[in-house]
Amino acid sequence: MIEPAVILAAVVLDLVLGDPRWLAHPVVYMGKLVGLLERVLRRFRIDGIVGGIMLLVCMVAATVVTADALMRSLAVIFPWAGTAAAIFFSYACLAARSLHQESKLVANALVAGDMEEARRLLSRIVGRDTEQLNEAEIWRALVETVSENTSDGVIAPLLYLMIGGPLLGLAYKAVNTLDSMVGYRNDLYLKFGWASARCDDLFNYVPARLTGLLMVITAPLVGLSGKDAWKTMLRDGRNHSSPNSGIPEAAAAGALGVQLGGTNRYGGVAVTKPAIGEERRSLSLQSYRGAVRLMYAAEALLVAAWLLVVLWVVI
DSSP states (O other): OOOHHHHHHHHHHHHHHOOOTTSOOHHHHHHHHHHHHHHHHHHTTOOSHHHHHHHHHHHHHHHHHHHHHHHHHHHHHOHHHHHHHHHHHHHHTOOHHHHHHHHHHHHHHHHTTOHHHHHHHHTTTOSSOOTTOOHHHHHHHHHHHHHHHIIIIIIHHHHHHHHHHHHHHHHHHHHHHHHHHHOOOSTTTTTTTHHHHHHHHHHHHHHHHHHHHHHHHHGGGGTSOHHHHHHHHHHHTTOSSSTTTHHHHHHHHHHHTOOEEEEEEETTEEEEEEEESOOSSOOSHHHHHHHHHHHHHHHHHHHHHHHHHHHHHHO
């Protein structure tokens, strides 16, 4: 049985601690394992679709088996240690506070007029080229990454923790890490990263739509437009190369009254994305802060709804 106290403790830890640099994060080790497995598979020339499937299966299995063995071993020695490990793994799946902290550094640099620092800090949290971005483009990048990662980094892992506890949450993080490392549409990863990218799309299908719905419901509670969030999500949610990312971005754009999308550069190559939302307001610090409020409100509503379900089952 999934312990509600474990999930709640993980949420509180994430909100209080975020992702301190002194703390060893499981995702760091996941990334190292992905690199090791990729090198081994490519050394034996297993680097097509079959190799990508092997990478996906080995990565998820290694993550889940290792975490399960550790929690069980600790629980045999000290029951409280097994619970502490479960809380830690669950906490490591969540990224609300760290997303806020990292994006806020960019916003603060931008407000201070330090464009170079804002671009440098932004490059740590987005995949696009940042060297030539102007102020409006930086604000757009911040709103896009906060709204998209509200699903990937907050709602999706939280949903899987609620359904299957820390092991399912870690399985999701493993898939998400794989997608971020090998899920590219280029010559090197088009086939090798296919399985990871498609699995990530599948894992995020429901959470992305749940995130959009949560944003629509909570928008009025944080001073934004729920009506416009709903309308824009339905109209522009598919205006994205990802089957999922456009949903929360469209909901956020409508709630904030801004337009997202446009031209970005990746490795020097310009990529133009369809517009999402209507430009009723200019992208600014206010837009960024609104996106952060939406993120926390969506998380709070999901936790509250889940607790009501838990209480109803218990009673």
